[in-house]
Amino acid sequence: MEAAKKEEPSGVDLWTRLGRPRCVVAPMVDASELAWRMLSRRHGAHLCYTPMFHSLNFVKDPRYRAESLVTISQDRPLIVQFCGNDAEALLEAGLLAQPHCDAIDINLGCPQAIAKRGRYGAFLQDDWELLAEIVSTLNKGLSVPVTCKVRVFESIDKTVAYARMLEAAGCQMLTVHGRTREQKGPLTGIASWEHIKAVRESVKIPVLANGNIQCLADVERCLRATGCCGVMTAEGSLYNPAIFEGRNPPSWEMAAEYLDLVDLYPCPRSYIRGHMFKIFHHCLSLEENSDIRDILGKAASMDEFRTVVEMFKSRYLPIHEGELPWNITYTDYNLDLPPWLCKSYVRITPEEHIKKIEEKVHRNADTMFDQKENQDVLIGKRPRDSTENGLSKKKLKKLQKRERTSCNGRREIVMCQNDCKNPMGLKCSFSLCKTCCRIKCYVDHEDCAGHGILTKTRREKARKYQMDVTDDDNEKSSNTDFIENITSNSTVQTQLMDESW
Secondary structure (H helix, E strand, O other): OOOOOOOOOOHHHHHHHOOOOOEEEOOOOOOOOHHHHHHHHHOOOOEEEEEEEEHHHHHHOHHHHHHHOOOOOOOOOEEEEEEOOOHHHHHHHHHHHHHHOOEEEEEEOOOOHHHHHHOOHHHHOOOHHHHHHHHHHHHHHOOOOEEEEEEOOOOHHHHHHHHHHHHHHOOOEEEEEOOOOOOOHHHOOOOOHHHHHHHHHHOOOOEEEEOOOOOHHHHHHHHHHHOOOEEEEOHHHHHOOOHHHOOOOEHHHHHHHHHHHHHHOOOOHHHHHHHHHHHOHHHHOOHHHHHHHHHHHHOOOHHHHHHHHHHHHHHHHHHHOOOOOOOOOOOOOOOOOOOOEOOOOOOOOHHHHHHHHHHHHHHHHHHHHHHHHHHHHHHOOOOOOEOOOOOEHHHHHHHHHHHHOOOOOOOOOOEOOOOOOOEOOOOOOOOOOHHHHHHHHHHHOOOEOOOOEOHHHHHHHHHHHHHHHHHHHHHHHHHHHHHHHHHHHHHHHHHHHHHHO
16 A cells, blocks of 8 residues: 655644644543544544554454544544554554544553553653654655654653654654653652653644643643643543533533433443543442442443433432532542532542552551451460460561561451461352362362362263263163164064965
């Protein structure tokens, strides 16, 4: 497939062709599908990205391509994002997608483990030679511009050099996420607008800022602080689709509007469920709505999703309109707005997360002490050289050492019910360790799905097999006797006929 000969537009030309967008919805896996993009455009988004597509799958699998890239004429301007580490595969994918979009974006910012295994996203940022080859190949081979979405390095100077390298290779617009590759999940932290500003001042192509956008006021602050042409948001849009309008509408209104668009532009049920969980996130965090949370988690049809919307509406609309008082029975959510209004999700800081993990470790250590003490009391056991809590000094020293060790949390240890020294299997049907469970299943003719011990099932299969074999042998024996009888009768009849002649 050959690309049409293109003029070499500058980054400013691309920006103009896109309509000079200031509010941009980020590429989000399983989230920025057509229905969500159309909802975002209704509420202030100037530019949208598709979810990230894997370039090799897009090229080799027609079904993946047809199901992934779904768009309509009103879905513009649109940028299609690909990931990969092969320049030719990315070029071929871009050639297939370019008739349906305004630019092709290369994902150089995904920090997830799957990107590390596949060697794409942010895990290519150390191989500048390969990245230069990829960007240059796409820039020369496509008829639409090439853009990149990146993360920053710890060093501002290295980040600036990185951006300049991509610009020199042919990148015509750059989205800079102001977090490093390691800042993800509970350790996300605050994005560095300082890094983004340094990049913006060092390149001649348009730069979009990404990170720390939770409301419209953040958009204006970011533009002033970084000097960027526009701002991109991901989570901000997912929790409040009207973020670029500066509104916090009732969550059921946004959810109902999204479901109406899904009727027009169908998508997988998993996408719908994910969006509903985020739109209703703050309401679903309340214990009083646990029943709705269960319904939403099991919902598999549009009618069930609409039922969830109506349940929230009937529960909170009278309070929202002032017809009923809102009885606040909790004080630990620290919400500036009522939970039924759409608003961004605010992550706890990495320091708070680490503190919670340490507290959890201490609680688990205390639980282990209590369980051991209770167990010793029940069985009347008190080790030699024991402390007043019933633990040996050696055991106590080990537990104290573990308590001081930083880790990601520790599960509670429950001992085997047979009073042996082994811990109980968490999924064991009889609350035993594996050794005791195997003996019990053998003696009592039982199964344990938790340990994968299927003594009863296998014995029944063996018995059934033996019965089938026995039945087959009896049938064969019966058939043999029947044939012998027929043969014998035939012989007798032949002899009688010979004598009569």
